[in-house]
Amino acid sequence: MDEKKKGSEKKLNRRDFLKTTGGIAVAGVAAGGLFAAPAKVFGADMPKKWDEEVDVVVIGSGFAGLAAAIEAKQAGASVAVLEKMPMYGGNSIINGGVFAVAGSPKQEAEGIKDTPELLLEDMMKAGLYMNHPTLARMIAEKSREAAEWTESIGVEYKERVTHLGGHSVPRSYSASNGSGSAIVMKEVEKLKSMGVNIRTKTYVSAIIQDKDGKVVGVKIREGYKFPDENSGTVKYLKARKGLVLASGGFSRDIYFRTLQDPKLTEDVDSTNQPGATGELLMEALRAGATPVQISWIQLGPWTSPDEKGMGIGYVFNAMGAFVYGVMVNPKTGKRFINELADRKMRADAIIRTGQPAICIADSEGVKRVSVLEKTIEKGVVKKFDTLEALAKEYGIPVDALKETVNNYSKYVKQGNDEEFGKYMQTDSKPMETPPFYACRAWPKVHHTMGGIQINEKAQVIGLDRKPIPGLYAAGEITGGIHGAVRLGSCAVLDCLVFGRIAGQSAAAKV
C-alpha cells in the first residue's frame, strides 16, 4: 500500500483493492508468517495442582459474561469473572446501549404494533436466512423478558423507542445515558451486591481439558498487561461445574479477520475496544468447538472517518440523518441507498461509491441526537446556515444536493419515499429548517457474526457433534444466531439472553 491515507479513510476501488491485497498484508496471511502475526501458543496440560477452585468460571465482563455470572451466582454457584483488560465491560461498555424488544410496553404506549415473530423475520432477512432459527427465535421471544430483567437490576431507559436500520418498526430501547455502560454498571453492581468482583488484568491462555475432553479449568495470567502474553503470573483455576466463554469477537484481530475476509486489512478501522482480539475463539476451536459462519464480519455504516474507533459521529448519523435526513454521495449529490437498510447493505453501498458519504439533517432532524453539541465541538459534525455552504464544504454539486433535499421533503410530506422506500417516521418533517448539519460516514469493522456453535442451553458443540462437557458460551464468541448480518440492537439482546442461559446451564452442570 503506497497511498497516503488520511485517518481511517481509504481510497478503495476494485483495482486498488487487487493491488493492495496482492501486496504485503494478505501475502502474509497466505504465507502464515510475513504478516505481523506472531505465532500463538494454545492449550495446556492438566496442572499437578490447581491454585484455586470455583464452581463456575466466566471469561469476559461484557453484557453476556456479567449476565452469566449473575445467574450462576443466583443459582448458588461460586463464581469467578475474569477480564484481561484493566477495566471491566469489554466492548459492551462502549456500546450504544440500544436493544431490540419486540412487543414492549414502550411500543404499546406509542401505538406501535410488534411481535417477536416480526423481530425474528427482520433478523432472518438481515441475516440472509443463514441464522440458526431455533436460537434466533429464542432471543426474539425472550426480548421482553430480557428488558424486564435489566429493569429489575435497575437499568433505566429513555421513554421512546428508536428505529434502527433493518427493523420493520421502531422497537429498540435506549439506555438513559445513551451507552451500554448503563447496563454494564448495573450488572456489576448486582454482582458486587452478591459478593462477586470482576478480576481484571486476568488473561486466559488455555482451556484445560481432561483426557476425555471435558473442560475442567483454565490457565490464567494474573496481573496481565495487555497485549503482552508473557506478562502476569501463571495460575491454574479449576472450574468445578463449568466454564463460560463470553470473551467477545475478533474485530481487532487483524490477522484472523483478514484471513476470513482479505478486504479487512489493517487499513480498515474498527469500532471495537483494543482487547477484541479473539484469542479465546482460537483456543475454543483448538479445544474442539465447531466453527460456524466465521467469515461473516460486519462493518458499521454509520461511523466517521474523522475520528478513531466508534467515536460519537455515528450517533448523529444513526439517530439523526439516517432516520430524518439523507445520505448522499458527495460526487453526485444524490442518495444511493435506503438510509435505514441493514448494515451490510449500507456499508457495501458506501464502499462502492469510493469515498465517505455525507449524512445530512436539518434542525428538526437532529432533535433526537442527544450528543449533537459534543459532535460539533469535536469537529465530527459540522453546522451550516445554508445548503450552499454545506455543499461547498464537501465539494457536492449544489443544485443536485438541493434537488435531493427537495425531493426528500416531498417524500416526507407524502409519506412515501419514491426512490428507496425508506420508512417515514410519524414525526418526520420536511428538510426545510436551517441550520443544516453534516457528518461524513465511512464503514469500520464492528461485529464478527461467526464463532463457535452453541445449542439452546448455551452448551458449546464439538466437532464430534456433541456438547463439549463443561463448556458454555454466549455473545459475540458464538456463531449462528445472527446469520450473515446482525441487525442493530440485537447484540445486547443476544448477550443478555444467552449470557443468562449460559450461567444457568453452567451452575446446573447441564
Place this chain on the structure above:
Amino acid sequence: MDEKKKGSEKKLNRRDFLKTTGGIAVAGVAAGGLFAAPAKVFGADMPKKWDEEVDVVVIGSGFAGLAAAIEAKQAGASVAVLEKMPMYGGNSIINGGVFAVAGSPKQEAEGIKDTPELLLEDMMKAGLYMNHPTLARMIAEKSREAAEWTESIGVEYKERVTHLGGHSVPRSYSASNGSGSAIVMKEVEKLKSMGVNIRTKTYVSAIIQDKDGKVVGVKIREGYKFPDENSGTVKYLKARKGLVLASGGFSRDIYFRTLQDPKLTEDVDSTNQPGATGELLMEALRAGATPVQISWIQLGPWTSPDEKGMGIGYVFNAMGAFVYGVMVNPKTGKRFINELADRKMRADAIIRTGQPAICIADSEGVKRVSVLEKTIEKGVVKKFDTLEALAKEYGIPVDALKETVNNYSKYVKQGNDEEFGKYMQTDSKPMETPPFYACRAWPKVHHTMGGIQINEKAQVIGLDRKPIPGLYAAGEITGGIHGAVRLGSCAVLDCLVFGRIAGQSAAAKV
C-alpha cells in the same frame, strides 16, 4: 418438517422457511442431537506399532490427490493413495472437464487476448474480493503450465475454448470427452506406469499426530463399505514424510452444511457424488487446522429437480431460457430475478419463491441448446404448442404468463429490460415463435468454497499461525482461493496446481 416432498422439490417460502427451520431440521443442528447426525469419533492415539510405512500418504483420488501422488512419486517418494469409495476419481470423475487457462495457445489461435491478471480479476470479482489473493494469483499464473502438464500425460482437449459465465473472455479448455474423467484417467495411467495403484475402499478415520502436533500417519479401515464407519479392517499407516489431504468438499454432509447455511437442509439435492461428506475436514480441524470461509457454499441455479444430481436440464436453462427467455414463479406467472444474475443471486431468489421456477424459451431461444432433443427424451424439458398449454401443465396463471412474455418481447425489441435490467443479446428475439419449451429449475449444492487454510507451499496452517508439520492439502478441502463464490472451471485448475505443489512439498518434507 411434516410436508410431503416430491423428489428434490421443496415447498419453501419465507414463512415456511421460518417454520421449517424452526422445526426438526435445524433444531437438531442447534441441539446437536435431534437431527439425523450420528456423533462422529475423531482422532486416535499413536499406535504401538505401524502396520505399514510409506513416505507420502495421499487421501483422495480426484484431480488434486492424483496430481499430488504423481509429483511425490516423481520426486522419489514411496506413495500410497487412499480412496474410501469403491471407484477412484471422487467428484472429479463426474465433473464437466472444463478448466480455465489464461493466455493459452488455443486462445492465441482464436485471436483471444487474455492474461493471468484478467483471470485473477474475474476470480476476485466472483469471489466478492474475499479470495486469498496470493493463492488466487498463483493458480491464475500457473494455469498455462497446468494445462501443459495435463497434455504431457496425454489429456486431450477440444479445439476451441469455451466462454463460461463470469469470465471476461472465452478461455476454458474442455476435455475431449466432455468430462473430468478424461483427466482423471490419464493421471491414474501415469501413476500406474510408476507402480502406484489407487487403494479404493480405504477409509481414513484419524490423522495421527505426535505429542508436538506433527502429523505422522493415519488410522485407516481397509475394505470399508461406504458409508458404514465400522466396516473394514483397522490398520495404521505411517507417513514418513507427509500426509496430503485431497479429500474434497462437504456438499453431501447435510449436517455440517446445514450448520453453516441452515437453508441447505436434506431437501436440497447436490450435484456431487455421495462420498463428498467432508469428514476429513472435521478431522483436520480437530488436528488444529484453521477454518477459512467455511460458510460459503455454492448452489448451482441451473439444475432441474426432475432428475438427480447435475443432470442435463441445466444446459437448456443456462444456454437457452436464462439467455433468450424468462424464468417465472409458477404461482404468479411473473419473473422475479435477472436470469443472468450471478449464481448466488439466482439460486437464492428461486429458493425464496418457495418452489421450482419455470424456465421458458421459444423456438428461437433454444437454438444454442445442443442437447435439446436429449432433454426432451428424458422428460426434463417439455415442449408445448401454445403458452396456454404450457401454463396449464405447470399451474401458472395463464394471463399473467402471457403478460410476462409480452413484456419480455417488448424489452427485447427496445433493447432494455425495464424490470430487471438483464443484458439483451444482439441475437435476442421476441418470444413469439412456437413451439415453446420449459424446464423446471431448483438449485442444488454444488461446491463448498471454504475449508482449511494453506499457504503457497500447500502446507496446512494451524490455529497457532504456523504450518502443521507433515500436513499438506489441496483442492476443495482448502479454503480461501475462491473466496465467496467460485468461478466456473477454476476448480480443476485449483486442484491441479495445488495438488502438484502439495505432492512436491510432502516429498521434500518442506
